[in-house]
Amino acid sequence: MSNPIVSIKHLSKHFGNFHAVQDVNITVNSGDVYGFLGPNGAGKSTTMRCMLSLIQANKGSIELFGKSIQNHRSEILSQVGCLIEKPDFYKYLSAFQNLQIFSRISGKPSTKKEILDMLEFVGLEGREKDHVSGFSHGMRQRLGIAQTLLHQPELIVLDEPTTGLDPQGIIDMRNLILRLKNEQKKTIIFSSHNLSEVELICNRMVIIHKGKSIVEGDVHALLNEEEQIIRLQTASDSLQALLALLQGQGSPVQINENSVEMSISKEQIPRLNAQLVHAGIPIFAIEAKRKLEDYFINLLAS
Numbered sequence: 001m002s003n004p005i006v007s008i009k010h011l012s013k014h015f016g017n018f019h020a021v022q023d024v025n026i027t028v029n030s031g032d033v034y035g036f037l038g039p040n041g042a043g044k045s046t047t048m049r050c051m052l053s054l055i056q057a058n059k060g061s062i063e064l065f066g067k068s069i070q071n072h073r074s075e076i077l078s079q080v081g082c083l084i085e086k087p088d089f090y091k092y093l094s095a096f097q098n099l100q101i102f103s104r105i106s107g108k109p110s111t112k113k114e115i116l117d118m119l120e121f122v123g124l125e126g127r128e129k130d131h132v133s134g135f136s137h138g139m140r141q142r143l144g145i146a147q148t149l150l151h152q153p154e155l156i157v158l159d160e161p162t163t164g165l166d167p168q169g170i171i172d173m174r175n176l177i178l179r180l181k182n183e184q185k186k187t188i189i190f191s192s193h194n195l196s197e198v199e200l201i202c203n204r205m206v207i208i209h210k211g212k213s214i215v216e217g218d219v220h221a222l223l224n225e226e227e228q229i230i231r232l233q234t235a236s237d238s239l240q241a242l243l244a245l246l247q248g249q250g251s252p253v254q255i256n257e258n259s260v261e262m263s264i265s266k267e268q269i270p271r272l273n274a275q276l277v278h279a280g281i282p283i284f285a286i287e288a289k290r291k292l293e294d295y296f297i298n299l300l301a302s
């Protein structure tokens, strides 16, 4: 197996007495679209900042492209494009002029054609001469991505790139990330607090909660678990009959006045359904959630 692009081991970062990140472990391989998933304040941005050496970690090792960020900072960062904060532009200059200035500052000036191609790639063709002041939030985010790509980095790091975007903007951003992976063969790390977003575009992910990496791995392996949580809703006067029928089938998670939540394997669900019909127990709804989904929803609530 090839060496990981990013290897973070036992990373910790505190601000005064507050432990923002504690013993986080992350491995990102070449070609991954890797999701940092976690609720607000979980420690995603802090982990990214440490990873890019924008802030100093207190403990742990961080290697990108097989080299320590501490010892090879500029060499490593020349291969990374990042959008960590809201991108800042010269509002009264055009999209083209902004990219031209950034590419000159980066020390690797792009040609006119390269800048126009980049604007086309992010879906801003035809808007290159327009002032950024007239751009929507989604257009600015895409221009921000164009800026991160100008120096042809191998790794792209995006901190919550869909936050604040309207539904179309979110779809555009997701498609752009997938095109970066498929057409440009980039490795992408992005953070989100939305499980379904991570599921849609990532092949690997880590869940970060209260500064700790809780689960890391292949998105489909983590989400397509056979074990499910189902919620059966019945009439309150049928609850006892329902509980009696469920005895010995899976393990109850929660019992309410007119519903039961239980953990059960996927293939048991049709048989249970048939038994409920046969016993004449009125069921108003059966909802199934994957265990990780349930787990993540509980994390958000905690």
Ligand SMILES: Nc1ncnc2c1ncn2[C@@H]1O[C@H](COP(=O)(O)OP(=O)(O)OP(=O)(O)O)[C@@H](O)[C@H]1O
Pocket (backbone or CB within 6 Å): 015, 018, 020, 038, 039, 040, 041, 042, 043, 044, 045, 046, 047, 160, 193
């Ligand atoms: N410079 C700082 N000084 C003090 N506390 C900080 C600092 N930066 C971050 N924190 C705290 O560390 C915790 C983790 O913050 P972080 O921004 O990494 O979370 P996040 O997962 O990216 O959340 P969000 O989705 O809200 O951006 C938060 O409680 C935050 O208030």
